[in-house]
Amino acid sequence: MEFRLNRRQLVGGLAAAAALAPLASRAAEVLRFSAIPDEDATKLMGRFTKVAEYLSDKLGVPVEFVPVKSYPAAVVAFRNDQIQLAWFGGLSGVQARLALPGSVAIAQGEEDARFVSYFIANKATGLTEGPDFPMAAKGRSFTFGAKTSTSGRLMPEYEIRRNTGVAPEEFFSRVGFSGDHTKTVELVQSGAYEIGAVNFTAYDDMVAKGQVDPAEVPVIWRTPAYPDYNFTLRGDADEKFGAGFTERLTTAILGMDDPEILGAFPRSRFIAASNADYQPIEEVARQLDLLD
Known part of the structure; x- marks a missing residue:
């Protein structure tokens, strides 16, 4: 049997195919996100794979978690469209949005609106918690977290300078960078460094899981509150994934209520965020010359 298409059928078919092409292309798009x-890194992969599955189910598009090796690598991957969504810290989020204008902070943990860093110490130092900056820490060894960590470096360094009037290297006998919050706690616990600055949620989570004894590694000071972690999305997301995608993604994140998924961050719930929320972080980063 032979089939022939007349001109009207052919034109109509081509028009339909053209209309469907963007949809097919969009359906094949994968939303890649990182943190x-x-x-x-192994813990992060296990934690955020569950988040990817949740988002994929809610959005109806494939979602893939892409691990990165460093804070700067996360910013570069975001700028280069290797990831479209990222769970950034306050400073790395500012860096990413400056590197790619149009990108937006869409959500933060409820705790992130008023985040704090802990200064922790090895019990052997004899330092105890007080309301004021621990001037008795002068001359001790000290470790930050990652060099571009908001809670592990930016705000602790700002507070050290504000309270002592000198750079950390002048106040402490030795200053290092652990690379992440878990390692900061481990280094202080082992005595490799006497004091360290750590994200309060990371420390509290380790205490809750029995990974650190607060009697052996006590908190000796808490910084004033500041804005921190956030989900930042590329500004071209609606173009890539369809009109209204930013709104749908934001709704999905704000709707996270599974304790296991929230525990991946860990956060009690998510609330809406905006770029303006992180202006204080940008101002401090410029003061410390941490932005290009």
Whole structure:
């Protein structure tokens, strides 16, 4: 049997195919997201794979978690469209949005609106917690977390300078960078460094899981509150994934209520965020010359 298409049928078929082509292309798009490596990479992979599955189910598009090796690598991957969504810290989020204008902070953990860093110490130092900056820490060894960590470096360094009037290298006998919050706690616990600055949620989570004894590694000071972690999305997301995608993604994130998924961050819930929320972080980063 032979089939022939008349001109009208052919034109109509081509028009339909053209209309469907963008949809087919969009359906094949994968939303790739990452997170700053503020803890051990293996732990992050297990934690955020579940988040990817949740988002994929809610959005109806494939979602893939892409691990990165460093905070700067997360920013570069975002700028180069290797990832479209990222769980950034306050500073890395600012860096990413400056590198790619039009990108937006869409959500933060409820805790992130008023985040704090802990200064922790090895019990052998004899330092105990007080309301004021621990001036008795002068001359001790000290470790930050990652060099571009908001809670592990930016805000702790800002507070050290503000309270002592000198750079950390002048106040402490030795200053290092552990690379992530878990390692900071481990280094202080082992005595490799006497004092360290750590993300409060990371420390509290380790205490809750029995990974650190607060009697052996006590908190000696808490910084004033500041804005921190956030989900930042590329500005071209709606173009790539379809009109309204940014809104649908934001709704999905704000709707996370599974304790296991929230525990991946860990956060109690998510609330809406905007670029303006992180202006204080940008201002401090410029003061410390941490932005290009």
